Amino acid sequence: MAECGKCGGAQETGFTLDEGYGTRGPAQWFAGEPQRSIWTGTRMRGVTKRRIVSMRCTRCGFIENYAK
Ligand SMILES: [Zn+2]
Structure with a gap:
């Protein structure tokens, strides 16, 4: 299990919704700048996306996000 970068406490795995x-x-992470689309608000076609994993420190509460 990873350690918190702030206090060295234990981290637990989670996700943001x-x-x-x-x-x-x-929640997902998307590469590059958002491209405006007049149809959908933001154009998503061809954009690289990754699911975000959040690691929360059980001691100080610091959250680190990873897009693996
Ligand atoms: Zn911590």
Whole structure:
């Protein structure tokens, strides 16, 4: 198990949630700048995406996000 970069405490694995209209799922990370689309608000086609894993320190509460 990884250690907290701030205090050296134990980290626990978790995730952050994206909530949309009637949907919810793990938050994701996207490469590059957001491209505007007149149809969907943000163009997502061809964009690299990764699921975000959040590591939370059980001692100080510091959260580190990893997009593996
Ligand atoms: Zn800590």
